Amino acid sequence: MIAISSRDNKTLKLLRSLQRKKGRKETGLYFVEGVRIVEEALRWRDSDIEAVIVSESFEEKNKNFVYSLDENGKTVYTAKESLFAEICNTETPQGIGAILKIPPALKLAEQNAEFVLILDGVSEPGNLGTIIRTAEAAGLDAVILLKGCADLYNPKVVRATMGSLFRVPCIIDADTDCITTLKEQGFTVVATALKDSIEISSAQLSGKRALVIGSEAFGVSEEVFSLSDIKVRIPMAGEVESLNAGVAAGIAMYLLKP
Amino acid sequence: MIAISSRDNKTLKLLRSLQRKKGRKETGLYFVEGVRIVEEALRWRDSDIEAVIVSESFEEKNKNFVYSLDENGKTVYTAKESLFAEICNTETPQGIGAILKIPPALKLAEQNAEFVLILDGVSEPGNLGTIIRTAEAAGLDAVILLKGCADLYNPKVVRATMGSLFRVPCIIDADTDCITTLKEQGFTVVATALKDSIEISSAQLSGKRALVIGSEAFGVSEEVFSLSDIKVRIPMAGEVESLNAGVAAGIAMYLLKP
Numbered sequence: 001m002i003a004i005s006s007r008d009n010k011t012l013k014l015l016r017s018l019q020r021k022k023g024r025k026e027t028g029l030y031f032v033e034g035v036r037i038v039e040e041a042l043r044w045r046d047s048d049i050e051a052v053i054v055s056e057s058f059e060e061k062n063k064n065f066v067y068s069l070d071e072n073g074k075t076v077y078t079a080k081e082s083l084f085a086e087i088c089n090t091e092t093p094q095g096i097g098a099i100l101k102i103p104p105a106l107k108l109a110e111q112n113a114e115f116v117l118i119l120d121g122v123s124e125p126g127n128l129g130t131i132i133r134t135a136e137a138a139g140l141d142a143v144i145l146l147k148g149c150a151d152l153y154n155p156k157v158v159r160a161t162m163g164s165l166f167r168v169p170c171i172i173d174a175d176t177d178c179i180t181t182l183k184e185q186g187f188t189v190v191a192t193a194l195k196d197s198i199e200i201s202s203a204q205l206s207g208k209r210a211l212v213i214g215s216e217a218f219g220v221s222e223e224v225f226s227l228s229d230i231k232v233r234i235p236m237a238g239e240v241e242s243l244n245a246g247v248a249a250g251i252a253m254y255l256l257k258p
Numbered sequence: 259m260i261a262i263s264s265r266d267n268k269t270l271k272l273l274r275s276l277q278r279k280k281g282r283k284e285t286g287l288y289f290v291e292g293v294r295i296v297e298e299a300l301r302w303r304d305s306d307i308e309a310v311i312v313s314e315s316f317e318e319k320n321k322n323f324v325y326s327l328d329e330n331g332k333t334v335y336t337a338k339e340s341l342f343a344e345i346c347n348t349e350t351p352q353g354i355g356a357i358l359k360i361p362p363a364l365k366l367a368e369q370n371a372e373f374v375l376i377l378d379g380v381s382e383p384g385n386l387g388t389i390i391r392t393a394e395a396a397g398l399d400a401v402i403l404l405k406g407c408a409d410l411y412n413p414k415v416v417r418a419t420m421g422s423l424f425r426v427p428c429i430i431d432a433d434t435d436c437i438t439t440l441k442e443q444g445f446t447v448v449a450t451a452l453k454d455s456i457e458i459s460s461a462q463l464s465g466k467r468a469l470v471i472g473s474e475a476f477g478v479s480e481e482v483f484s485l486s487d488i489k490v491r492i493p494m495a496g497e498v499e500s501l502n503a504g505v506a507a508g509i510a511m512y513l514l515k516p
Contacts, residue, residue: 130502139495167496234512237397238425244388247508250501254492254509 001070004053004079007086011077015053015087015099021151024102030153033088033097040163041098050099051075055084058095089155102153106142106171108178113141114208115258116187118179120224121148121215122245128152129160130246131213136164138253144171144178146224148215179227182210189228191220192252194242197231200255211256216245232256259328262311262337265344269335273311273345273357279409282360288411291346291355298421299356308357309333313342316353347413360411364400364429366436371399372466373516374445376437378482379406379473380503386410387418388504389471394422396511402429402436404482406473437485440468447486449478450510452500455489458513469514474503490514 004012017023018031029050032041041049052074059066059078070076085093108116117140122128128150135143150157152172158165171178179189188205191212212228214220225231234243234251243251262270275281276289287308290299299307310332317324317336328334343351366374375398380386386408393401408415410430416423429436437447446463449470470486472478483489492501492509501509 130505133498134501134505136496137492137494137498137501162498164496164498234395236395238394238422240391240395240420240422243392243395243508244504246502247388247392247505250505250509251512255512 001066001076001078004077004083007083011051011053012079012083012087018099019087019089019155021154024151024153028102029099030102030158031087031097031099031155032158033090033155034094034159035096037159037163038096038098040166041100044163044166045100045103048100048103049074050101051077053077053079053084053087053097053099055079055081055093055095057081090159105173106169108142108144108171108174108181111142111169115140115256116142116144116182116210117249117253118144118146118189118210118212118224119149120146120212120220121218122213123148123150124216124245125150125154125156126160127216127245129157129162129165131249132157132161132168132170133164134246134250134253136168138250138257140168140253142169142171144174146174146176146178176223176227179210179224183227183229188230190230190232190256191225191228192233192248193220193225193231194233197233199235200232200252203230203232203256205256205258209256209258211252213245213249213252259324259334259336262335262341265341269309269311270337270341270345276357277345277347277413279412282409282411286360287357288360288416289345289355289357289413290416291348291413292352292417293354295417295421296354296356298424299358302421302424303358303361306358306361307332308359309335311335311337311342311345311355311357313337313339313351313353315339348417363431364427366400366402366429366432366439369400369427373398373514374400374402374440374468375507375511376402376404376447376468376470376482377407378404378470378478379476380471381406381408382474382503383408383412383414384418385474385503387415387420387423389507390415390419390426390428391422392504392508392511394426396508396515398426398511400427400429402432404432404434434481434485437468437482441485441487446488448488448490448514449483449486450491450506451478451483451489452491455491457493458490458510461488461490461514463514463516467514467516469510471503471507471510
């Protein structure tokens with residue numbers, strides 16, 4: 001195990017850079033923080049793990065676990081509490097994190113998909129992560145992030161996926177061309193829209209389908225609407241103008257699942 | 259308009275006390291912060307508004323709006339930015355808030371309800387607020403908060419409801435006795451449960467129904483389960499152990515609505 005005791009330590013500098021998309025892009029690495037998500041990374045993406053970082057108090061309380069990582073050949077760094085807190089963007093750091101390699105980009109054509117989710121401008125990291133978590137539960141085969149979504153490897157996104165990121169095929173930085181490709185492959189493209197739409201329960205879908213969820217503030221973009229086959233809305237009673245984006249996506253996925 | 263310029267100002271002391279349940283209980287008041295929620299309060303609970311508080315820069319940018327409040331007889335306080343920020347628990351205060359009277363407790367018997375939501379230990383303020391927002395959209399007639407939920411008048415809860423709090427009848431601090439009462443009134447009580455449950459789409463409900471959503475960490479309590487008629491689960495594919503509480507509540511409400 002390698003102790004980090006100075007703010008100038010180069011691993012610490014790397015970790016700070018991974019808080020930003022630029023740093024992740026330049027290094028091809030990302031950072032996840034929290035007991036649960038590190039456990040999921042060890043289970044599903046073990047070979048992507050470059051290093052594990054623990055705080056001194058986490059090490060003290062979880063000696064056997066930390067030593068077993070070390071014995072299994074993982075590079076383990078230990079850092080003082082204050083230094084560990086600095087690399088986490090959570091209010092109450094759990095004392096363990098991991099650096100992982102960003103996997104090679106997936107191609108849509110390689111997924112044998114029947115039901116996919118297309119995200120158009122989902123920019124709030126917590127919402128994006130929650131939506132990916134729900135997508136796995138609802139049985140979606142892939143999630144396509146059009147350009148303009150939050151970065152999939154933002155630590156807050158990764159954390160909110162609760163590990164689903166490691167299991168659901170995610171296609172990032174996609175162009176709207178991919179929607180045309182899906183249509184050529186026989187997908188019905190269903191976009192959620194408040195206006196000029198039919199009630200979601202009236203959508204009679206059969207076969208392959210792609211559900212489009214838009215940005216929290218502006219919904220689905222005009223360009224994507226123009227490529228869609230059907231516009232659907234979740235009926236809303238009372239005076240509610242919109243649902244939380246994560247909740248709306250969850251309801252739509254469950255109502256449209258085959 | 260009344261300027262607040264000192265930390266020792268008594269309105270500021272009151273506002274600080276409203277951040278805590280104890281302060282809200284002692285005064286019978288609560289505080290909401292943000293442009294949208296203050297607009298909703300003015301629209302739906304005008305007579306409950308005791309005062310409006312704006313920051314100096316908000317006043318500067320929204321002179322007509324602020325003056326119209328003053329002309330319409332509202333007590334309007336203006337506070338320096340730093341003092342305003344102190345009374346908000348948001349990272350980026352929007353510069354406007356309001357103090358409202360907590361309305362008298364509602365009684366379940368007074369609601370002519372067909373579909374109600376029962377919350378059992380929902381403790382995360384953001385989740386609670388989001389669930390109340392979704393409940394209005396899904397057309398629920400009332401939300402019952404059993405003892406142990408987050409406080410309905412916590413500023414984070416109020417904010418996350420996006421105004422639904424002002425429109426959906428909420429019964430707070432309820433005992434589990436209310437479930438027995440609902441059953442006597444002909445309600446079918448449906449609790450969400452991961453184990454020993456049927457798939458939610460198989461639940462054949464007719465007539466009046468009450469949906470129970472449990473705590474984020476522990477689900478529905480044993481006591482409440484024992485009072486329930488049916489246990490249902492949202493089917494989950496993949497390796498997902500649970501859904502976000504707000505998302506799960508939303509899916510369940512939409513799948514069970516009459």
